[in-house]
Amino acid sequence: xxxxxxxxxxxxxxxxxxxxxxxxxxxxxxxxxxxxxxxxxxxxxxxxxxxxxxxxxxxxxxxxxxxxxxxxxxxxxxxxxxxxxxxxxxxxxxxxxxxxxxxxxxxxxxxxxxxxxxxxxxxxxxxxxxxxxxxxxxxxxxxxxxxxxxxxxxxxxxxxxxxxxxxxxxxxxxxxxxxxxxxxxxxxxxxxxxxxxxxxxxxxxxxxxxxxxxxxxxxxxxxxxxxxxxxxxxxxxxxxxxxxxxxxxxxxxxxxxxxxxxxxxxxxxxxxxxxxxxxxxxxxxxxxxxxxxxxxxxxxxxxxxxxxxxxxxxxxxxxxxxxxxxx
Numbered sequence: 001x002x003x004x005x006x007x008x009x010x011x012x013x014x015x016x017x018x019x020x021x022x023x024x025x026x027x028x029x030x031x032x033x034x035x036x037x038x039x040x041x042x043x044x045x046x047x048x049x050x051x052x053x054x055x056x057x058x059x060x061x062x063x064x065x066x067x068x069x070x071x072x073x074x075x076x077x078x079x080x081x082x083x084x085x086x087x088x089x090x091x092x093x094x095x096x097x098x099x100x101x102x103x104x105x106x107x108x109x110x111x112x113x114x115x116x117x118x119x120x121x122x123x124x125x126x127x128x129x130x131x132x133x134x135x136x137x138x139x140x141x142x143x144x145x146x147x148x149x150x151x152x153x154x155x156x157x158x159x160x161x162x163x164x165x166x167x168x169x170x171x172x173x174x175x176x177x178x179x180x181x182x183x184x185x186x187x188x189x190x191x192x193x194x195x196x197x198x199x200x201x202x203x204x205x206x207x208x209x210x211x212x213x214x215x216x217x218x219x220x221x222x223x224x225x226x227x228x229x230x231x232x233x234x235x236x237x238x239x240x241x242x243x244x245x246x247x248x249x250x251x252x253x254x255x256x257x258x259x260x261x262x263x264x265x266x267x268x269x270x271x272x273x274x275x276x277x278x279x280x281x282x283x284x285x286x287x288x289x290x291x292x293x294x295x296x297x298x299x300x301x302x303x304x305x306x307x308x309x310x311x312x313x314x315x316x317x318x319x320x321x322x323x324x325x326x327x
Contacts, residue, residue, distance in 0.1 A: 004242045004306045007249035014098070014301040021097045023104045024297065030105040031090050032289045035083065039285055042079040046072055081119075085111035088118055091304075092218050094297060098304035110218065117217045120225035125210060129203060136198035144191040152187035156180070208240040209233050215307050235310045242306050250302075253295050260288045 003009055018024060049072040056065045088111030096103040111118065144150050160170060174181050212232035216223050223231070236243070247254065264284035267277035 004309045007246045010302045010305050014298050027093050027105050028293050038082045042075050046075050094300035095304045098301045132202045140194040149190040209236050239310050250299050256291050
């Protein structure tokens, strides 16, 4: 039996399985092509709608601008939905490859077949992470203001409050006085660090505990979001460290994804021309597709190998688990 706590063994096995997947290249080309098309269509339509909105001035065109703005708002949501469905289809293909089964580009349609439980699973996870974020923020504020770390902020606020300023007046100072705002933000840097540490400490374990829910949905079309989350919690109870060690061995993959994300947002923080912004966007998109094509399969198949080892064994009677997406 494979030792799931040895990343090297998992990665070597994944590489061997991927080398035997005859249609892997076609699957990845279709996947990257759809991602590229969705990005280009979303960006192009967004720019076109923005141009139409800017030209639809006057009270007479208020309804038109409202309709165009609604469509513009819905575009990123539609793009995110496409990526969710497509990612689940790619995960189905990687799961089949991890079991040495035949797979083809048709397997990418599996995400569409599991659309409803996938959406419900995503919607259920959002409030979980929001609650963790609120808890981390509240705990960080308590730790910050009840320790000497807050001395710098208190030195700024105490003279103002002592002079009789209300909380609303303090807020107005933060909004109107750039120098005061800059000093205050610098003083609360320790609180940002505490928030980040607490967020990582809370969200990373939870993300690992929920990480197998999508695979449960793939295997059993009758499994709803609640059942998938429950099954994921049970499977990862004593196996989170195996996933963590594997992900740690793929640090370069996650670092590249982080760098791509930073690259795609640079134009929002740095002054640059419109043409430079478009070049930056195109470069980040190209690098992301290259990461998906050359690196992601090995990561996904390696994780699927752990899942195969820890999942509940299918019953000997009835339809075999996994046949529902056998393509």
